[in-house]
Amino acid sequence: MDGRPANDTTSPWMPFENRRRARDEKREAVLRTAVQLFLEQGYHRATLNEVAERLNITKPALYNYFRSKEDILFECWALGQEQVDGFIAAIDGSRQNGLGKLRALVHSYAETMATDFGASLVRFDPRDLSPSNAKTVRAAKRGIDRTFRRYITEGIADGSIKPCDPKMAAFAIAGSLNWIGHWYQRGGELTPDAIADDFAERLTEGLATATVNKRPIKQPPAPRTKKSAARAPTTKKK
């Protein structure tokens, strides 16, 4: 089926795929190193020389994989955004009322904020990007904001959330969540999971109509958010 000639000596395809994979692995390694350094020192203070140094290569080698420093920044952001797109799609496709979706969104978003690529969504400055890339980022941010408002509006419509201003509520919730990206650090007392659980309850309790099952403050029987469920592969380039 795969138009591969029955070649008993050496298949040219395997090596080809290997090479592609190796390349992508290197790309990813660059991004992992870069996002860490950018978060650590800030985009402007971080130099490509140091990124390269941490990878045991030299600066120009990076240009085999990326066109510019800004390109690297954008790709870091894109990886984080991909995560967000993934769980939003999953929640959208789930069968819950508005409050349930909002809780799930808060939970997943909180977890993402505790990752490097997730934090980059809020700690990187879109103004460091080219106009074209900045436009993409702004559109994505609007999309996230719209999702928050949509779930809230949905919850008001289905009666699970009490009437309120979706805009204001979304700002307040997103603010708490985005702030995680600024204070969370691995190895601290709070685990991403504990934070996500706490915030999922804390940021939605004020909006819920029913105050049911408030007794067991920990572990509400609320619908668990499926963690990394079926994520849309979203195979961009490659």
Place this chain on the structure above:
Amino acid sequence: MDGRPANDTTSPWMPFENRRRARDEKREAVLRTAVQLFLEQGYHRATLNEVAERLNITKPALYNYFRSKEDILFECWALGQEQVDGFIAAIDGSRQNGLGKLRALVHSYAETMATDFGASLVRFDPRDLSPSNAKTVRAAKRGIDRTFRRYITEGIADGSIKPCDPKMAAFAIAGSLNWIGHWYQRGGELTPDAIADDFAERLTEGLATATVNKRPIKQPPAPRTKKSAARAPTTKKK
């Protein structure tokens, strides 16, 4: 009283004071212009040439008032911090229960976030500062965090706030508030006052034990923040 000689011709003090005042006014003008530009474009993209240009002077003239770009950044931050210190001191001196203090804090903090110098508290990066200044900033941030937690703990003790984890609650509240500094812009639909009123209620309702007096949201008896009170003149050069 003020060892000033009874001089009927011309008091040498007045002109002297005038010059001091003129100088301070210019200093402030630089800071106002700089904070705007820094917020607009980000600290690294903003150039002192452009700051000067907006003031109809040239770059070296700025060095009559500030030692460095970083110095300007720090002073902008300090003006914002001064506001915060002001209303925290006022609330501390007020006679309210923990919940009342927390509400007042949220209200004032929200208003401050809608100002240029207030926004600079969260939009400027301490890593752009000298180690010494960065230390000052970090200490101040810890102080604000401690204040949030203190009011919450106080509220739990006096029964106005239901038992919860002060650390988590403070993070959630501060996050919402700090985020204002990122999305608020003058001339939008939402006025600082409306935001402050809404957030003061929204961010504390989940913590309150009694759900009383939910109606009159506006104008907590919170004291006004004193503006530019006695600041150490900090007469640098000349």
Place this chain on the structure above:
DNA sequence: ACTTTTTATTACCCGTGAGTAATATAAGCC
């Protein structure tokens, strides 16, 4: 073994913007 392509290195360019030196101008002061 030879050629081609990929990946990396060394050595450089060069724009940028903070900060300074030398100097002119204006204002205060007697």
Place this chain on the structure above:
DNA sequence: GGCTTATATTACTCACGGGTAATAAAAAGT
């Protein structure tokens, strides 16, 4: 007016870091 001090300008230095050119080393393909 004449001296002094404050304030501004023009013209410059210089470190830094992103990006490129030329080229070497390595790997893949035949």
